[in-house]
Amino acid sequence: MNTLLRQLPQVDALLGAAGMASLVSAYSRQEVAAALRAALEALRRDVKAGHLTQLPDFEADAFAESLAGTIDAARRPNLRPAINATGIIIHTNLGRARLAPEALAAVQAAGADHSNLELDLDTGRRGSRYAHVEHLICELTGAEAALVVNNCAAAVLLSLMATAQGRKVVASRGELIEIGGAFRLPDVIQQSGAILKEVGATNKTRVKDYEEAIDPETAVLLKSHTSNYQIVGFTHAPRREDLAALARASGTILMEDLGSGVLVDLSPYGLTDEPVVSAVLKSGVDIVMFSGDKLLGGPQCGIIAGRADIIRHLKTHPFCRAVRIDKLSLAALEATLRLYRAPHDPFRSVPVLRAIVQPLEAVRARAGRLAAALTASGLDDVTIVPSEAFVGGGSLPQRHLKSYAVSVVLPHQTPDALAAALRKARPPVIGMIREGRFVMDVRTLTDDEVTCVVGAFAGLRSR
Numbered sequence: 001m002n003t004l005l006r007q008l009p010q011v012d013a014l015l016g017a018a019g020m021a022s023l024v025s026a027y028s029r030q031e032v033a034a035a036l037r038a039a040l041e042a043l044r045r046d047v048k049a050g051h052l053t054q055l056p057d058f059e060a061d062a063f064a065e066s067l068a069g070t071i072d073a074a075r076r077p078n079l080r081p082a083i084n085a086t087g088i089i090i091h092t093n094l095g096r097a098r099l100a101p102e103a104l105a106a107v108q109a110a111g112a113d114h115s116n117l118e119l120d121l122d123t124g125r126r127g128s129r130y131a132h133v134e135h136l137i138c139e140l141t142g143a144e145a146a147l148v149v150n151n152c153a154a155a156v157l158l159s160l161m162a163t164a165q166g167r168k169v170v171a172s173r174g175e176l177i178e179i180g181g182a183f184r185l186p187d188v189i190q191q192s193g194a195i196l197k198e199v200g201a202t203n204k205t206r207v208k209d210y211e212e213a214i215d216p217e218t219a220v221l222l223k224s225h226t227s228n229y230q231i232v233g234f235t236h237a238p239r240r241e242d243l244a245a246l247a248r249a250s251g252t253i254l255m256e257d258l259g260s261g262v263l264v265d266l267s268p269y270g271l272t273d274e275p276v277v278s279a280v281l282k283s284g285v286d287i288v289m290f291s292g293d294k295l296l297g298g299p300q301c302g303i304i305a306g307r308a309d310i311i312r313h314l315k316t317h318p319f320c321r322a323v324r325i326d327k328l329s330l331a332a333l334e335a336t337l338r339l340y341r342a343p344h345d346p347f348r349s350v351p352v353l354r355a356i357v358q359p360l361e362a363v364r365a366r367a368g369r370l371a372a373a374l375t376a377s378g379l380d381d382v383t384i385v386p387s388e389a390f391v392g393g394g395s396l397p398q399r400h401l402k403s404y405a406v407s408v409v410l411p412h413q414t415p416d417a418l419a420a421a422l423r424k425a426r427p428p429v430i431g432m433i434r435e436g437r438f439v440m441d442v443r444t445l446t447d448d449e450v451t452c453v454v455g456a457f458a459g460l461r462s463r
């Protein structure tokens with residue numbers, strides 16, 4: 001082992017060798033040196049681990065080719081498009097909502113050029129960045145006023161900080177959620193400087209429970225969407241109208257963290273559990289918070305909508321400046337919101353909604369195209385199977401959408417190995433493993449992506 005380690009050349013010595021000259025001219029000295037360093041480090045590890053009894057031929061073409069591969073990989077963006085074949089339409093790990101072309105064009109324009117981001121073109125004076133979307137949000141939700149921040153977590157934190165710092169927040173024990181990535185409502189309340197007063201039981205909370213908890217120190221009644229779980233069986237939660245009446249009578253603010261927040265009614269499509277933002281506000285909730293990149297189908301952001309006096313107060317809070325939305329997200333949000341009004345139809349124009357309402361026959365036809373192309377490319381064990389797709393993103397946790405998937409088994413390859421190899425494809429294909437088979441739900445694929453998936457399988461076999 002020690003002899004092998006001693007035989008490992010220095011980076012500089014290799015860099016000067018004849019075999020490297022063409023690499024250095026094709027790439028750059030710096031890139032070749034970095035690739036050599038990585039290669040030598042890997043060899044050193046392998047020798048130490050006893051995996052290697054002989055060093056490679058550093059003069060051989062194969063070594064130069066492997067370095068070229070390393071350099072090409074290093075040049076590719078790390079954050080790259082991937083194909084979501086999981087059937088989960090809003091998948092946080094895969095970047096949540098796809099943006100509509102109109103939103104992408106708006107991002108392009110806002111990024112490439114200067115803009116009237118905070119300039120009032122009528123007066124020539126400083127304007128508000130919120131002005132670009134506030135009227136649209138109000139029109140679509142019926143809110144008196146609105147504000148947009150970096151994400152929904154920030155929206156909840158800001159709302160509590162600005163209204164309940166040092167005072168009490170009453171929340172039901174059935175709604176103290178934790179959602180992915182360490183967002184726990186009790187912790188968020190504590191971070192805001194408010195004091196949590198839990199009421200009711202896990203399965204049942206009544207208006208009387210809230211009422212009895214209210215004292216002069218109480219500032220907020222907080223409702224939250226139980227995004228990623230459901231309490232079933234003997235359950236009770238008060239009607240929003242009744243909590244709103246209680247809030248008015250007690251001089252407290254009724255606030256609701258809606259999480260996903262949908263602007264249109266999805267119940268004609270069988271998704272009956274997701275409260276529409278306008279209906280929630282109409283029922284008397286003072287302010288609501290919801291994400292931009294979940295069911296709304298826009299960029300990452302958090303929207304706060306509701307009573308004008310409260311929103312005005314939030315806008316002047318120092319924390320609001322710390323979590324303000326950036327211009328690219330703002331551009332994408334405005335463009336996405338416009339897809340909800342004439343002449344557009346959001347169910348056609350917003351990709352998230354389109355994927356949800358896509359008829360089952362269309363999904364079945366796509367599965368058929370994918371399966372046929374894979375079979376035609378020489379795979380033997382390809383089948384179309386019924387599947388369950390999910391909206392995801394903390395909305396409608398228990399509701400699945402009927403879907404279809406293509407299931408593949410390759411000879412001499414475990415499903416795990418196949419999944420790993422497809423993650424390395426360009427673009428990566430992310431599927432699932434079910435009952436010992438690699439499965440791709442096609443509800444989340446576009447027709448172009450079907451072609452990419454076929455290409456990814458072809459690439460596996462040509463390696």
Ligand SMILES: *Cc1c(COP(=O)(O)O)cnc(C)c1O
Binds near residue numbers: 257395
């Ligand atoms: C998703 C979610 C959040 C967090 O939203 P982000 O936009 O990811 O910050 C907060 N509350 C609920 C109920 C959610 O579902």
